[in-house]
Amino acid sequence: MTPRHPVAPVIRCGRFRVVPGPDPMSTLKRALAILDLFSLETPVLTAEEIISRLAYSAPTGYRYIRDLSDLGYLLRMTGGGYKLGPRIIELDHLIIDGDPVLAVARPIMREVVDQVGGDVLLSVIHGLRILNIHHERGPDELGIPHGRGRAHPLFRGATAKTIVAFLPRKDQRRLYEAHPDEILDLGLGGTLAEFTGKLDQIRVQGFYLGVGEISPERAGIAVPVFQEDRRVFGALTVTFLATRLNTIAQDRTAALLQSAARRIESLALATRMKEQAPAA
Numbered sequence: 008m009t010p011r012h013p014v015a016p017v018i019r020c021g022r023f024r025v026v027p028g029p030d031p032m033s034t035l036k037r038a039l040a041i042l043d044l045f046s047l048e049t050p051v052l053t054a055e056e057i058i059s060r061l062a063y064s065a066p067t068g069y070r071y072i073r074d075l076s077d078l079g080y081l082l083r084m085t086g087g088g089y090k091l092g093p094r095i096i097e098l099d100h101l102i103i104d105g106d107p108v109l110a111v112a113r114p115i116m117r118e119v120v121d122q123v124g125g126d127v128l129l130s131v132i133h134g135l136r137i138l139n140i141h142h143e144r145g146p147d148e149l150g151i152p153h154g155r156g157r158a159h160p161l162f163r164g165a166t167a168k169t170i171v172a173f174l175p176r177k178d179q180r181r182l183y184e185a186h187p188d189e190i191l192d193l194g195l196g197g198t199l200a201e202f203t204g205k206l207d208q209i210r211v212q213g214f215y216l217g218v219g220e221i222s223p224e225r226a227g228i229a230v231p232v233f234q235e236d237r238r239v240f241g242a243l244t245v246t247f248l249a250t251r252l253n254t255i256a257q258d259r260t261a262a263l264l265q266s267a268a269r270r271i272e273s274l275a276l277a278t279r280m281k282e283q284a285p286a287a
Contacts, residue, residue, distance in 0.1 A: 037063070038071040042080060042091065051088040099156075108240075109141055111274035115267050116143040116243070123260055125247030129232070129271075130159060130166045131240060132174070135185070137167050140241075147248055161186065162193050165217035165229035166244045172209035173231045173239035179203055214261040224249055228257065230264040235276050243268045 041057055052060075058068030072089065075081040079094030103109060109129075116127040120143050129141040137159040159167045161182065171182065183190060183199045196202035209215045218226040227246035234240045243264050247255065 037061075037067075038075060041071055041075060045091050051084060051090050053088050057089070103155075106140075108271065108275045112141060112271045113143070115270055115274075116141065119143075119243075119245060119263060119267050120145045122263060123245050123247075123255070124251075125245045128166060128242075128244045128246065130170070130242050130244065132170050135161065135182070137161065137170055137241075145247070160221065162190060162195060163217075164221045165215045165227035165246070166242045168206075168209060168217065169215045169229040169231055169242045169244075170239060172206040172215070173233075175238075176203065179206060213265065216257055216261075218249055218252065226252055226255075228255075228260050228264060230261060230268050232268045233272055235272075243271070 040061055044052060044057060044060055054069060054072050057063075057072060058065060061068070063071070072081060076083060076089070076092070079092045079097075081089045082092035083089055112129050116129060119127045123145075124147065125145045126147075127143045127145070128139050130137055130139045132138075139155055139157045139159070141155060161167055162171065171179065174182075179202070180199060183196075183202050190202055191197050195205055214228055214230045216226065216228050225246055226249045227244050229242045229244040232240045232243055245260060245264060
């Protein structure tokens, strides 16, 4: 059965009866949910597929698709399918140019590449997604599909495990409750206590070394990056061929990454404070 909007309550005002219209924020969320359907596996969807997957009525679904297309968030393809539109690219360009973290991080990440070799990634967590926001390539051809916007598995690899280890306990609990079977299968614990215990070990160490967890021929070392309120923002990761493990000084590399992360944090904060300072 197609889901229906809840019946709006009737509000009495003297002799008049007022029926509120649909909640505009609810309508906006339903329209934007269409964008979440697109992925590497499904870069193009027909209108019928969109409407079916979200269980919208046909008039509502077509209206949302038309509005998103008019605004540039969707682009109609020859043959009738839809893909993400050019407005997404414009917004990403604005984010890159206006992000103080990226502005200060890129040259620092380049320094790490020059000193360690390998590729260096800056990744963030948003909701239940861990995404790369910048990738500095090193001298080796690692074949890493980790460009901007690429998602990481939540519980595999140095980047993800480092970020999850430094999340608040309530967020770790939420992740465990949403993915208990996956966490168990990956050997991260059969109970919440076992899961958080393993994360605490990473937290105490201050970094995580992962070997072959995402790709058998690669390894990575990651450290957390924090916001000014000390909440974890993301992770700074150097990834390299696993055959180099014997030549990589793990503690020294972790210390270098930690120093780079602290520089990114302090310079980003200084930039934000400068931007927010009242004009003289």
